[in-house]
Amino acid sequence: MPRSANVDVSDGRVAQRLTQLRLREGLTKAELAASAGLTYRTVHDLESGRRPRVQEKTLILLVEALGASLQDVLPPPTDTEDAPSAPARAPWYRRRHAPLAVGALLVAVFVGFETTKSHLVPNYMPRGREIRAEVPFLGLAAWTREYDSRVSFYRLSPWTDDLLLVGLGSDAADGGRLLALDRRSGEIQWEVGPDVSQLRAAFGDSIVDDAYFNVAGMTPADMDGDGTPELALRINHGKWFPMAITVVDREGTRLGQYEHPGHVRDFVAGDLDDDGRDELFLTGTVNCDAHEGATAIVLDLEGLSGGAPPHDERTPGTIPTDDAPTRLILCNYPPAMMNQFETMRLAAHSPKIVRGDDGRVALTLSVGPRPHPDSSSDAFFRLTPDLRVASVGITDAFHLTILASWPDSLQPGPTDPAWLREWTRSFIRYERGRRVDDVAESR
Numbered sequence: 001m002p003r004s005a006n007v008d009v010s011d012g013r014v015a016q017r018l019t020q021l022r023l024r025e026g027l028t029k030a031e032l033a034a035s036a037g038l039t040y041r042t043v044h045d046l047e048s049g050r051r052p053r054v055q056e057k058t059l060i061l062l063v064e065a066l067g068a069s070l071q072d073v074l075p076p077p078t079d080t081e082d083a084p085s086a087p088a089r090a091p092w093y094r095r096r097h098a099p100l101a102v103g104a105l106l107v108a109v110f111v112g113f114e115t116t117k118s119h120l121v122p123n124y125m126p127r128g129r130e131i132r133a134e135v136p137f138l139g140l141a142a143w144t145r146e147y148d149s150r151v152s153f154y155r156l157s158p159w160t161d162d163l164l165l166v167g168l169g170s171d172a173a174d175g176g177r178l179l180a181l182d183r184r185s186g187e188i189q190w191e192v193g194p195d196v197s198q199l200r201a202a203f204g205d206s207i208v209d210d211a212y213f214n215v216a217g218m219t220p221a222d223m224d225g226d227g228t229p230e231l232a233l234r235i236n237h238g239k240w241f242p243m244a245i246t247v248v249d250r251e252g253t254r255l256g257q258y259e260h261p262g263h264v265r266d267f268v269a270g271d272l273d274d275d276g277r278d279e280l281f282l283t284g285t286v287n288c289d290a291h292e293g294a295t296a297i298v299l300d301l302e303g304l305s306g307g308a309p310p311h312d313e314r315t316p317g318t319i320p321t322d323d324a325p326t327r328l329i330l331c332n333y334p335p336a337m338m339n340q341f342e343t344m345r346l347a348a349h350s351p352k353i354v355r356g357d358d359g360r361v362a363l364t365l366s367v368g369p370r371p372h373p374d375s376s377s378d379a380f381f382r383l384t385p386d387l388r389v390a391s392v393g394i395t396d397a398f399h400l401t402i403l404a405s406w407p408d409s410l411q412p413g414p415t416d417p418a419w420l421r422e423w424t425r426s427f428i429r430y431e432r433g434r435r436v437d438d439v440a441e442s443r
Helices: 013-025 031-037 039-046 056-065 098-119 194-201 396-405 415-422
Strands: 006-008 053-055 123-126 130-134 139-144 151-156 164-170 178-182 186-193 211-221 230-236 242-248 254-270 279-286 294-298 326-331 347-355 363-369 379-383 389-394 428-431 434-436
Touching: 006 056, 006 178, 013 031, 013 056, 031 039, 031 056, 031 123, 031 151, 039 056, 130 151, 151 211, 164 211, 194 242, 194 254, 211 254, 211 279, 230 254, 254 294, 254 347, 279 415, 294 347, 294 363, 389 396
Parallel strands: none
Antiparallel strands: 006 053, 123 130, 130 139, 151 164, 164 178, 178 186, 211 230, 230 242, 242 254, 254 279, 279 294, 279 347, 294 326, 326 428, 347 363, 363 379, 379 389, 428 434
């Protein structure tokens, strides 16, 4: 079957097998998509049976990220009638000129391998807990590196194509690190992880020691405005809620760290205040008994110290400062409404930085009961760069869901613009750690 062929997966067996392999590896759909270099929607649609056909190259990326092969997911071929046999041919090694061809091939392979290894970029193929660099066109291994923790992601650095950046998961003691590898030799140039002592001070030893950390994502951001990007790393705990945003420079030096008692799922970078320096726009959840719900945070280089305080008694530690320029807590719906989703808290996701025709920057995000896009239960927000609510509405799908399935006692609820505006009055906003209650830009 050619690599560009479409594979029929309409019988559901491929979807079922992909799900089994992903769960065996302990991956979420989003983590599998990141490891395979695909979108979350691709993985979701395949596993849910929404795609009757898929390109074979997509399946190859998925099974390689799962440490499997196509034979592990494709059903066995059906029996077919014997095709007419072709005229018998002599074995290749008895044909004329075969010895010369074999010799030339061996020489070409050797010379091509050495030349390509020295001058061309290898293909980096994920194998679960392995990074394998293959020489283009030859399929030969230039180098292989194995780890006890699974590989969360890998990509070329934003500074030079000579560096491959590899994020390691939380499976073992070697996890929770970003490795900078020489692209041709695979040797480690530098490595960096979170400031664990700072996380211990914030959340306590018992929480931090329960699992290792995971470098779950990164994004380049020129946070000091010198024209050379820094790297912002999203580092999650393998079991509990502590997470950190750690920023490093091109030498792997840690420039600062911000702790958060919850989950940050997505973040983007951009110059929000037109000062020539990038800020980070983060979305996720806040896991606090006092006010659980979704959260949005804006960070600059000066704000990379301390973090959001826990607001509860879950941990004995304390976070000394919260220097984020602005932080917004989008509190849960009332309990009766949250029960419609069978989830503990709302989550913010899909952050975007947009610039209007007038040149002004606005921020957008979605809020729903799941950390990934699900328009059937999402509210859509437009915010100012300092996280004041400019507008809020719900998707058409959410509107129909409420009308079709929610009891009369909960309606109109989010379908009513006035109800949505009143809900925003429960939001909590902080500026450099100081609570400010003017979260609404307009009513």
